[in-house]
Amino acid sequence: MQNLIATQVEGRKQTLGLTETQRELLPLAFGSFLDSVATATGRGTFYNSREEQAAAVEAAHRDLFDIDRDVYTAALMLPGVTDYSRQIGVWRLLQTTRDGGILPAEFEAAAMTQLVRGLPTQRMLKLFGMLRRDRVNNARTRRLILSEILGADGLEFWAVKYREKLRVALTHAWGRRTTSILRSVLAKSPDARTEKEAQIVRQNVTRFAGGVSVPLADASKNASWKHTPRSFDHVEQCVRFVLGDEEGVTLDRLAAYRDAKSDFDRGAVLPPETMEGLRSRFHKDRTSAEVLALTKSQLTTGQKISVQRKAAQSGVEVEFDPTKYDAVRLYVYAFEMGMTDAIRQALRNKAEAAAARLPVQFERVGVLIDASQSMLGHDTQARRPIATALALRDVLSATADDAVAITSDGRTTDSYELVEPSGDTSLAAGLVRLLKSDPDVVFVLSDGYENAPAGRFGETVAAVRRIGIQTPIHQFTPVFAAESQGVRTLSDSVVAMPVSKPEAIGLGLLKALIESDVDRGVAALLGMTKVAGYLPAA
Template sequence: MTTSTGTDAGLVAAEDVLLFVNAAITATGQREFRSSAYQQQLSLDFLHEYVRVNYRRVYAASLALDINDHNAARIVRGLLENAADASAEEKRTEGRLIAARLAKLPPQRVYRLFRELRAAKVNNRRTRAIMRDWLAARPDPAHDAVKYRSGLKTAARHAHLGLDGSVEPECSGELGDFLFRPRHRPGYRNQRLDAWRRAHYAQGAVEELPFTVAEGFAARRGVKREAFLERMAPRMTRLERLRTLTQRTGAGDAPLPADVDLTVMPLTRLALFVLSLGFEARSAHRAELTRALRTAARRAAGPHAGSWGRVAAVLDDSYSSSGSGEKRRRPLAVALACHFLLEALAAPGAYTPLWTSDRTDPLLVRPWGPTPLGFRVLDALEHGPDRLVIVSDGWDNAPPGLAGEVLRVWRTRLDPDRHTAVVHVNPVYDADTFDVRRLSPSVPTTGVRDAEDLPALVELAGFAEGRTGAAALYAYLDRQVARFVGDEGAGAAS
């Protein structure tokens, strides 16, 4: 890392890095409870530009961290749009990071990125090579042609792909005709391509298509939703099943659909689903939902399970945890997911959860009331935990500022030797401060989007205390980049 680490300038640089990482984890440019989408986007625009210009290598290295997909795509676009600012060595490192990150992004997000690059007229050789390599690695180009038709067409035009065998030999000639001359052939050898053609006049062909494509055909034909979902269930992905599960379950005592295994769902997505159910449905399916949440939490804890000793958690279920129209109940879902994950991370029987509403039943939490974080922090510290984790948007308002004062006194007078590790994880980006809102300068704060990332984020939050130095932060980034691109001997961020 070329940035000085033994001076005030190095410390400022480290703070800038952490600021950007927190934003890249939490912010998506969508409306939050206390800020509009415009404010969020304006704040993110500034941060991306600032970090890319001043810390380009760190900007690229952020692709190796647990940032959200929105910011990962923005970083890729920023690097490719401003390729002239990078050295040859930086371009090589960036190329590996971009390829590794695109492989992890959802395909619809990548196709959207390709459309943005075309609209911005970014068409250098490196960009075309990245697009070509990503498309060549797609497991089923015919599936993409049907499901992401406009995106694949845009990418093919922009990267100058002939689609005559360079992507998929079995579709030689067919794929190009399907995208650019769909009426040129009376039929297609590829079953998926031909199913799309036949679906325009034969209802039976609709069920051979990917779910989201078939959904459009079914709606145009007036097919009843329940019958359609039942027939398409074998062809739906896990996430598609989760999205449709709420309307099929209802709010009563009906059993959960047998064709959906909740235990394999990601923890935070599962928490969002649980909160989308009414109180009656949650109570009726308590055993199934609790078992699924605990199974997902144990899977997320992995090797860290049971290793955190005595853990206390302060979990924010105040009214602001309702989120916004775009992020409905997202902060509360993160808190609920963290509850079950912390239970798995703590030693057996050594976990104490404290909700701001004073509720004791996590399955029935709802966004309600003020945020008395100070009182809950006091209650948590009385248990003498080895680790205290606070999951909140940081708006301590009952009374205002009490949590920060409690944490200051605890750190400076009652526990100066830090026998209790305290960390604040915040699921909400504060557009006004270009960061997540902090409770106290004496307690590290990090952004969080998915509870599954909590163990890694707690490690990252330690750098925010300033005790390890900037050099340790940059060494951490180097290790993450080497792991991400599969080269343990690399020092890509340095």
């Protein structure tokens, strides 16, 4: 598998200017970093508090960043890196001035834009909040915040949904004085502004609003795009609204927000949580169920899955399309609401598609699932570890013509079916049972905590090797064990690879490659993250 990656980047490895010290330090730091970024979510786990997680993540980021910030930046772009890891990665990049690196400076700017645009909105706003908290306000930061907010297609929707967070972020980027000036200037119509005032608006608002430009009707023939007065008005109205001025706003959602305070039905175009906030302040006689019924057309894809229970209780039918969610989320949902044929089919399609993208195929795969109580996960991420394990089971099983999956308590389990975690952890007997079916490879999906008794799995692997059976055994760990700054291994001779979603399996392969050959590994990293265009000529 390592060769599959390496051959794609062979020609580039000489172009990387890694020093000897970097070569020496990279494997350990990169391994620890991957363990962290593939699974860390910023929440507590069954084992570790949120603070412990944050401290371990911080250490892993710092170590790799200190070795080379370009390798660090590229690593953040790997598929399977969690949004939380990307958030704190961009925060770190913006905090420090660029000084050297193996790639040109424009790589980092482009990478940061790509990373931020890939973040869910709330995560992006959290990032801006972190930048404000830590008083990071350099030119790069200001430009990033303003262009990502003012250039966003969904600015109007954001303005009603994240009004306060946007206000905080924009005020941080502009500074209080400029914000105050802008508020006054934007209250005037464009015609009533002085030249200086118009310049302030252009400099601080208009030039960042490229993302909402619309084609002029007569300009479409030569495919040129120009900002129309209407598009600027759109952004200006949103900014005014965010800064607290609702007077005279005409955009649909902004006006609805203002009017819904007195007219409940006007809230139909507002996000449900925004309308719920208005209901609790201005319409106390109305119920949450009424809000859900009124705003159900505005639910995001993520909300549609999360409100199903509430919707069912309230007798509101909210359309739910399982094909739009990732496999882990579908399993978490199925644990709560029950498995259906539609979900099962969606899981099958996703697993087969993910397996087809992996560079490996097997004839026969053995999957051993740790179904002990700890796989339930922490309250804040309930059932996420077992959901991840089940999604992995499906993908790994789909890579083979024949697959056997069993649980730590001896149950045989079919793909696309739920396994309820309970009890202690004993994996040794399951491993032997799988090996007896003569698979090409065995995957163990476990958090790495064994207690019945501890150490039996490692001892069994050693015994298996002494018998002469060399079947590869891999451990995938769907939970982040912060106390060991990485994932916890069941055996010294089995490499544990962290994974938070099935598509992150490739991270484990990259980790192994960097451990065996730093240059090829880094070249593979740059190749995988599609930053090859920034590499200097050989």
